[in-house]
Amino acid sequence: MIHNRQQRSSMFTxxxxxxxxxxxxxxRFDPSxxxxxxxxxxxxxxxxxxxxxxxxxxxxxxxxxQDRAPILSGSEAALLILLAVILSAFTFRDWIxxxxxxxxxxxPPFHQTYSRSEDLAPRTISAGARVSxxxxxxxxxxxxxxxxxxxxxxxxSAPASTDAAAGERMKDVTVVIEPVGDxxxxxxxxxxxxxxxxxxxxxxxxxxxxxxxxxxxxxNIAATGIAGNMDVRAEHGxxxxxxxxxxxxxxxxxxxxxxxxxxxxxGLTGQGDDVEIADVAGDATVDGAFIGSIRVxxxxxxxxxxxxxxxxxxxWSEVSVTHLTGRLELDAGDLALSGVTGAAKVVTHNKDIDVxxxxxxxxxxxxxxxxxxxxxxxxxxxVNITNDAGAVDLTLPAESSFDVSAVSRSGxxxxxxxxxxxxxxxxxxxxxxxxxxxxxxxxxxxxxATSYGTIHLRKPR
Amino acid sequence: MADRITSRCPCACCRxxxxxxxxxxxxxxxxxLADQFTRFTFGDLWPILLIVAGAVKCAASLSSRTGHxxx
Numbered sequence: 001m002i003h004n005r006q007q008r009s010s011m012f013t014x015x016x017x018x019x020x021x022x023x024x025x026x027x028r029f030d031p032s033x034x035x036x037x038x039x040x041x042x043x044x045x046x047x048x049x050x051x052x053x054x055x056x057x058x059x060x061x062x063x064x065x066q067d068r069a070p071i072l073s074g075s076e077a078a079l080l081i082l083l084a085v086i087l088s089a090f091t092f093r094d095w096i097x098x099x100x101x102x103x104x105x106x107x108p109p110f111h112q113t114y115s116r117s118e119d120l121a122p123r124t125i126s127a128g129a130r131v132s133x134x135x136x137x138x139x140x141x142x143x144x145x146x147x148x149x150x151x152x153x154x155x156x157s158a159p160a161s162t163d164a165a166a167g168e169r170m171k172d173v174t175v176v177i178e179p180v181g182d183x184x185x186x187x188x189x190x191x192x193x194x195x196x197x198x199x200x201x202x203x204x205x206x207x208x209x210x211x212x213x214x215x216x217x218x219x220n221i222a223a224t225g226i227a228g229n230m231d232v233r234a235e236h237g238x239x240x241x242x243x244x245x246x247x248x249x250x251x252x253x254x255x256x257x258x259x260x261x262x263x264x265x266x267g268l269t270g271q272g273d274d275v276e277i278a279d280v281a282g283d284a285t286v287d288g289a290f291i292g293s294i295r296v297x298x299x300x301x302x303x304x305x306x307x308x309x310x311x312x313x314x315x316w317s318e319v320s321v322t323h324l325t326g327r328l329e330l331d332a333g334d335l336a337l338s339g340v341t342g343a344a345k346v347v348t349h350n351k352d353i354d355v356x357x358x359x360x361x362x363x364x365x366x367x368x369x370x371x372x373x374x375x376x377x378x379x380x381x382x383v384n385i386t387n388d389a390g391a392v393d394l395t396l397p398a399e400s401s402f403d404v405s406a407v408s409r410s411g412x413x414x415x416x417x418x419x420x421x422x423x424x425x426x427x428x429x430x431x432x433x434x435x436x437x438x439x440x441x442x443x444x445x446x447x448x449a450t451s452y453g454t455i456h457l458r459k460p461r
Numbered sequence: 462m463a464d465r466i467t468s469r470c471p472c473a474c475c476r477x478x479x480x481x482x483x484x485x486x487x488x489x490x491x492x493x494l495a496d497q498f499t500r501f502t503f504g505d506l507w508p509i510l511l512i513v514a515g516a517v518k519c520a521a522s523l524s525s526r527t528g529h530x531x532x
Contacts, residue, residue, distance in 0.1 A: 010522055011518065011519045011522035011523060013515075013518050013522075014514075014515040014516065014517070014518030014519030014520075014521075014522060015515065015519060016515065017511050017512070017514050017515025017518060018511070018512050018515035018516060018519070019515075020508070020511050020515075021508040021509060021510070021511030021512035021515060022508070022512065023508075024507070024508030024511070025505075025506075025508045025509070025512075028504075028505045028508075029505070056523070057522070060522075060523060161502060161504060162502075165502060168500050
């Protein structure tokens, strides 16, 4: 019979189609499964499936006496390539989701974000209660108010294809206010559904005497008028705090921080971009990898800025200033400091440094960059400047008195100040300028060392 | 490969393959109904079409071609 000589069609194509369907379905109904990870682990199963399908084909062909199908036909190869592309897309998407959890992979035009708002029933809480506010995704706003009311407004939003579908996703998400110990915990329950994470924004009005802990894994935190301690953590978002009556600690993973008006201490850690801190009655400490522009104004006690990068986490730049009445500004290439009634210490790399009017002891150590220091009134405390590969420019009032020792290797020392006791000496390519100027009593020591740059002692013009 | 398939071919394989169109239409209708009346959308359920097509192909490849009318 001629028909017996025909090739059978393989069942491999059918199995591949079923597999593809099951993967798409599973991905929709249980995102927590992490299809991408499963594919990465179990892809060799595809080879087994291929072999099994061909084995069944072979046995069936033997039974019916027909030729068996080829090991891989053209259409099967095409389908296999398509499958490989789709499986790698899943793997890549899940990788993105793990590393950037806030990116919406479902994007317009098929999906857009719909929102719902609701107010929870207000309740009265005791003065000085500790209120902890958490959301895995969404903004947190905290307002301190008179009275003893705790009021919470909730804004849920989720990407979906229709408003109704979004509503369906948000239906089960409820925000819980739970008494714990000496305070309350406010958090959304069932925020993760079968299609991902619903964003839950919390706007909390509470008695200003409360102390607040706020944490959002993705979103901004804004707090105003809290008299108690504040501890905020925003992993992907900005932090803005106004009028804090006690200590503020903030931890960021990326984003900006603005902390203005704090009666206690400010502590900022983590990493991010721009930082603005102003009007602090206690200490202000910034420690971490904040790599944008740093602006600090008016800190009554000590200002500390430490920049750490990378795995070693050793400080790359350190600035420490007591009684900052003026401002401290840093960005990638520049550091400006002015108006300090206490001491200042600056240790940096690759920065152009501009320092004005430091009343206390001034220490600067830098590498690669120009340093400019100016005093409007005669310095009363020691000045110590070390640079490597850069110029140093020091401006002092004409009536200043000081003991100076300035050394430039492969450079020169120039001085507008002249006196019999001031001498210049050259040893090889090193120029040394030292001696005394003005009144003997209480004259501060000025020590400057650099290389490959000119040291300039100036009088104001 | 001269695998011409006509609706008149009496072999089991071709009869199963003939089910492909109707079954996909039925699945399509069921999915749109589910879209209308349940929380599941077409976007959730469309892979069912792939599974139906794959199942029919598997069944066809396993059924006998004895009496196949194509040449």
